[in-house]
Structures are given as structure tokens and as C-alpha cells.
Amino acid sequence: MNLLLSALLCFLLCSMLPVDSMMVRLNSTSHDAKKPVPLGMAEDAVDDMYFGCNKTMAEMVKNKFFRKEMKEKTGTFADVWKRAESCANRKLKQRTAGDQALTKDHLQAICVFTSDDDDGDDDEGFYKTFNDAVRKNKKKYDTDFLFHSLHFWLTSAVQILSNNKKCHTTYRRTNHTFTGKRNNMMRFGSFASSSHKTTLVDFGNKTCFKITTCSGADLKRYSEVKGEEEVLIPPYEVFKITEKKKGGEVKELVGCKVVYRLESAGVLSNLNCKLTL
Numbered sequence: 034m035n036l037l038l039s040a041l042l043c044f045l046l047c048s049m050l051p052v053d054s055m056m057v058r059l060n061s062t063s064h065d066a067k068k069p070v071p072l073g074m075a076e077d078a079v080d081d082m083y084f085g086c087n088k089t090m091a092e093m094v095k096n097k098f099f100r101k102e103m104k105e106k107t108g109t110f111a112d113v114w115k116r117a118e119s120c121a122n123r124k125l126k127q128r129t130a131g132d133q134a135l136t137k138d139h140l141q142a143i144c145v146f147t148s149d150d151d152d153g154d155d156d157e158g159f160y161k162t163f164n165d166a167v168r169k170n171k172k173k174y175d176t177d178f179l180f181h182s183l184h185f186w187l188t189s190a191v192q193i194l195s196n197n198k199k200c201h202t203t204y205r206r207t208n209h210t211f212t213g214k215r216n217n218m219m220r221f222g223s224f225a226s227s228s229h230k231t232t233l234v235d236f237g238n239k240t241c242f243k244i245t246t247c248s249g250a251d252l253k254r255y256s257e258v259k260g261e262e263e264v265l266i267p268p269y270e271v272f273k274i275t276e277k278k279k280g281g282e283v284k285e286l287v288g289c290k291v292v293y294r295l296e297s298a299g300v301l302s303n304l305n306c307k308l309t310l
Contacts, residue, residue: 125137134193225268241293243293
């Protein structure tokens with residue numbers, strides 16, 4: 034109960050702040066596809082939402098983390114960042130009137146995440162390397178985490194695009210088996226791709242989700258992948274499992290074996306502003 038109250042309180046506070054203060058990946062997880070994975074609160078996630086320290090962290094990224102990460106030989110961030118520059122320049126020209134707060138760095142972060150770029154060793158692309166680190170590296174956040182710049186800019190981009198304008202009903206298909214009980218609380222613990230579309234069957238049918246997200250952002254024309262109508266959910270959004278149904282009982286998600294209905298229940302950021310304290 035305390036967790037839910039704190040999450041709801043934080044969500045309400047965030048909704049009163051200006052943004053300045055604050056699907057090729059639809060089935061991507063780091064889990065063994067053959068082993069059932071329990072849906073939970075993803076306690077090991079890098080879930081900083083930069084609530085109250087956005088400007089300070091922006092300066093830290095610019096003057097410290099980005100310079101360091103562009104020199105790293107591991108993680109491949111520098112390579113994919115450079116390759117995404119042409120995408121960012123193109124998207125910058127496509128900004129709509131309501132999205133002028135998006136900088137080139139924000140757009141380049143979206144391009145990196147949605148590019149389906151491949152580092153040569155993983156045919157699922159760089160986004161999986163990044164999301165695996167986001168999901169697991171809470172203990173390394175202030176020491177060996179490799180992606181401070183991308184995490185900050187992607188989080189900030191999601192916040193700008195969502196800006197608490199409205200909640201979205203989205204869908205997520207996976208080829209993994211997840212387990213969870215009705216009324217349990219959970220987070221994805223990474224940047225979770227979902228879609229307004231119900232028909233992206235190529236992404237899987239073992240476990241599917243019908244989601245009401247209030248912190249997720251419609252990436253609109255800024256995604257490198259066309260036609261997926263992607264809504265990106267941040268690691269810190271909390272959901273309540275309100276239903277668990279057999280796939281045949283959910284007409285929108287044809288072919289799914291199990292469908293979980295998730296309702297947004299606020300946010301929880303265990304690492305909020307930790308690097309600026």
C-alpha cells in the first residue's frame with residue numbers, strides 16, 4: 034500500500050511540473066525465452082526520472098558523461114550515436130509546433146533506440162544492449178553504468194512527448210512466457226516498446242499485454258521505424274495487473290496465448306536524481 038501511495042503521489046507531483054523540470058523491440062527482453070519470468074517491480078532497474086534535477090543533470094551529461102561515453106571502447110554507444118546523426122538532422126526538420134522542446138540530442142536518442150542498428154554481435158541491435166543495462170544496472174548506476182547520456186536524453190524525450198497530455202491504450206506482443214497475478218504491481222524496468230496497433234503479430238504471441246500508459250510517449254514521426262505507431266514506456270512507470278485472460282477472450286489480440294491487462298498506477302523512481310545529490 035505504501036508503495037502504491039508513494040507512486041501515485043509522485044505521479045501527481047510530476048503532472049504539475051513543467052517538462053523542463055522533470056516496433057522492432059516489442060518483444061525484446063534479456064530473459065531466457067524458454068523460462069517463465071515473473072512480472073514484478075524490476076528492483077534492479079536504472080529508473081532515474083530526473084524529477085527536480087533535469088537542468089542539473091543536463092549539464093552533467095553535457096560536461097561529463099557524454100564526453101566520457103564517446104571514448105568508451107565497450108558498449109558501442111559512440112558508434113551508434115555517430116551513425117544516428119543523419120537521422121537526428123532529418124527528424125529535427127520534421128518537428129511539429131508542439132514538439133519544439135525536443136533538441137537534436139533528444140531526437141538522436143530516439144533514432145539510436147529505434148534504429149534496429151546492429152553492433153555485429155547481436156542481431157537484435159544496440160537497443161537490446163542498452164535495455165539489458167537499464168534493466169539490471171541499478172547497483173552500477175553511479176559507478177560503471179555505460180549509458181548515462183542516452184538514458185537521460187531518451188527519458189527527457191519521453192517526458193517532453195508525453196507531457197502528461199493523455200493516457201494511451203497500447204499493445205505489446207512477446208515471444209516470452211511471463212507470469213503474474215491479478216492486482217499485483219509491476220514495472221517493465223526498461224524502455225518498453227508498445228504500439229497503438231493490435232496486429233503486429235510478428236513480434237510474438239506467447240504473452241501479450243493490453244496497456245493503459247500515462248507516462249508513455251507516442252514517438253510519432255520521430256521513430257526510425259515507420260508504420261508501428263510506437264508508444265515508448267519509461268522504466269519508472271508502475272502498472273497494476275487488472276486482468277489475466279486467455280488470448281481468445283481478448284478480441285484485439287488475435288492469436289495470443291495469454292493477455293495481461295495493465296493499468297497505470299503512477300511512477301516509482303528509486304534512483305531519482307541520485308547522481309546530482
